[in-house]
Amino acid sequence: MRNIFRLLRLSASSCHDYVGALAPRYYKLYATLWSQVSKAEVRVEGTRSYWLDLFTGKTWQEFHDAGARVSGFREARWKIVQRIKPGDYLLCYLTGVSRFIGVLEATSKPFKDTSPIWKDEVFPSRVEVKEVVSLTPETAVPIHHLKDGLTIFQNLSSPNAWTGHVRGSPAKWKTSDGEAVVEAIMEAQRNPIVRQIPKGKLEPRPKPVSGKGGSFTVPDGEEAVEEAVEIGQDEPYKETTAHTEIQWLLLKLGSDMGLNVWVARNDRSRGANGHMFTDLPRLKERLPLQFDEATNRTVELIDVLWLRGNAIVAAFEIESTTSIYSGLLRMSDLIAMQPNLNIPLYLVAPDERRGKVITEVNRPTFSRLSPPMNQVCRFISFSALRESISQVAGMARHLKPEFLEDVSESCEVEEA
Numbered sequence: 583m584r585n586i587f588r589l590l591r592l593s594a595s596s597c598h599d600y601v602g603a604l605a606p607r608y609y610k611l612y613a614t615l616w617s618q619v620s621k622a623e624v625r626v627e628g629t630r631s632y633w634l635d636l637f638t639g640k641t642w643q644e645f646h647d648a649g650a651r652v653s654g655f656r657e658a659r660w661k662i663v664q665r666i667k668p669g670d671y672l673l674c675y676l677t678g679v680s681r682f683i684g685v686l687e688a689t690s691k692p693f694k695d696t697s698p699i700w701k702d703e704v705f706p707s708r709v710e711v712k713e714v715v716s717l718t719p720e721t722a723v724p725i726h727h728l729k730d731g732l733t734i735f736q737n738l739s740s741p742n743a744w745t746g747h748v749r750g751s752p753a754k755w756k757t758s759d760g761e762a763v764v765e766a767i768m769e770a771q772r773n774p775i776v777r778q779i780p781k782g783k784l785e786p787r788p789k790p791v792s793g794k795g796g797s798f799t800v801p802d803g804e805e806a807v808e809e810a811v812e813i814g815q816d817e818p819y820k821e822t823t824a825h826t827e828i829q830w831l832l833l834k835l836g837s838d839m840g841l842n843v844w845v846a847r848n849d850r851s852r853g854a855n856g857h858m859f860t861d862l863p864r865l866k867e868r869l870p871l872q873f874d875e876a877t878n879r880t881v882e883l884i885d886v887l888w889l890r891g892n893a894i895v896a897a898f899e900i901e902s903t904t905s906i907y908s909g910l911l912r913m914s915d916l917i918a919m920q921p922n923l924n925i926p927l928y929l930v931a932p933d934e935r936r937g938k939v940i941t942e943v944n945r946p947t948f949s950r951l952s953p954p955m956n957q958v959c960r961f962i963s964f965s966a967l968r969e970s971i972s973q974v975a976g977m978a979r980h981l982k983p984e985f986l987e988d989v990s991e992s993c994e995v996e997e998a
Contacts, residue, residue: 631665632760635672635686636751636996639719642676642683644700650713652695653686654705655752662752663692663707672711673755673763675748678991679779681722685764686711715767721774723766726987731762741926742957745992780966780989824902828930828964829886830854832898835971836888837864838978841895844869844887877919880912885930888983894925895983898962901931901939910942910955917951917958926960926983928990933963943993960990 635653637645645653653672655663666672666688674684690710699705717723725748729735733756734747747753755763829845830853836843844866845852845859853859870892871878881887886898897916899909913927931939939961942948948955970989974981 629667629669630757631667631670632755632757632763633666633670633672633752634748634755635674636677636748637674637683638677639679640702641700642674642719646716648699650716651710652699652708653711654699655707656703657706659750659752660692660694660707662754663709665754666692666709666752671714671760671764672709672752673760674716675725675751676719676722677748677996679719679722680725680748680987680992681719682717682725682728682763682767683719683722684716685714685767687714714764715771717767717770717774719779720776721770723763723770724777724988726984728762728766732759734759739922740924740953740958742960742992743953745957745994748992749994750996777988778969780963780969824932824964825885825900826852826854828900828902828967830857830859831967831971832886832888832900832930833859833862833865835978836886836896837862839888839981839983840864840979841983842866842889842891844882844884844889846885847882849885873920877916880915880919883912884916885909896926896928896986898928898930901929901935902964910948913959914948914951914955917953917955921952926986927958928962928986929959929993930962930964930967933965936961936963940993940995944995956992956994959993960986961993962986962990966990 668688668690670688672686672688673682674686675681676683688709689712692707692709694706695708696704696706725732725744729744734744738744747755826849829849833843833845834857842864843862850859853861859865866889869878869882869887872892872894873881881894881897884897885900887894888896899913901909909929913929916923916927929939929943943956943959966989970985974985
């Protein structure tokens with residue numbers, strides 16, 4: 583029986599090079615054959631496991647530049663890597679953009695090797711692989727599009743708690759989740775959908791270091807960044823700063839989506855690009871008293887809130903000046919005071935500050951909150967926000983707040 587499956591898989595695989603040039607119905611037939619043979623093989627032999635394999639945009643390209651024949655992991659993951667067996671599938675996940683980009687099949691037993699493949703890290707815990715299917719970053723499958731079919735999205739303690747399942751690799755996934763991912767990637771190869779990637783999302787993320795209780799980042803020091811023009815608390819705006827521009831864009835977008843919006847209490851008299859914040863018809867004058875006094879006072883100072891009725895559906899802190907601590911500390915206070923808070927939190931900052939924001943979020947101070955800040959907060963770059971707003975012009979009323987999942991990216995770093 584095992585030899586029969588090998589022949590069937592060989593036949594299906596050999597079609598791959600030329601069947602795509604035929605009519606679409608033949609390509610679908612090939613894909614169906616491959617999928618059914620794979621599933622039948624698993625049912626009969628019961629040996630295939632599914633493993634998460636994390637890549638950045640850079641390491642994915644380096645993997646292909648080296649021939650796409652060896653996947654590697656950090657030295658500290660060797661014990662887990664040894665559990666990978668020939669025939670297992672590696673689910674290739676692109677961090678930063680949170681997309682599945684390919685499937686690899688392990689073709690050897692794990693081994694250690696330091697031959698150069700990747701530029702910035704060695705990844706010496708290795709296994710030989712062959713590509714089952716490979717996409718591009720633009721046609722890769724967003725994990726959020728699979729949320730209804732993956733168990734990692736069930737019974738979440740917070741909206742972003744699922745990110746804990748994609749923080750380190752290799753990590754063994756449930757068979758049902760693995761099969762769902764493989765089918766989605768195969769479908770994306772048959773019927774590719776191009777989703778543009780905002781600038782910077784494929785850039786390398788801060789490298790974590792091991793510490794007692796987990797993996798953290800340690801900032802090198804504050805970089806020199808020109809301070810934005812500050813305006814007094816009660817003084818009307820005189821010119822648009824980057825901070826007030828982004829506040830206006832978020833307030834206007836939320837209002838256009840049919841949501842109520844809130845701007846930080848001390849910013850109500852400001853505006854941007856000739857518009858006063860108070861001109862927005864859906865700007866609330868006061869917030870519903872949902873929490874204790876300390877929490878309510880903290881919430882009132884968050885840069886922008888989106889609300890549906892009295893429920894907060896998204897909170898935004900904008901960090902455009904030298905010190906990013908004001909917004910981070912406000913988010914930290916909110917998490918500490920309301921650990922069961924189930925509100926998506928977003929840190930919005932200039933593109934060049936992406937690495938700094940992610941590094942700060944992963945400091946021990948914030949990583950040891952319960953839940954950790956990196957599992958609660960997501961990052962949105964200024965350019966990604968502006969680009970998304972331009973793309974949805976005229977259609978905002980049809981959007982739901984969940985569309986931010988594609989605009990934003992996780993603040994978590996891979997485990998050291």
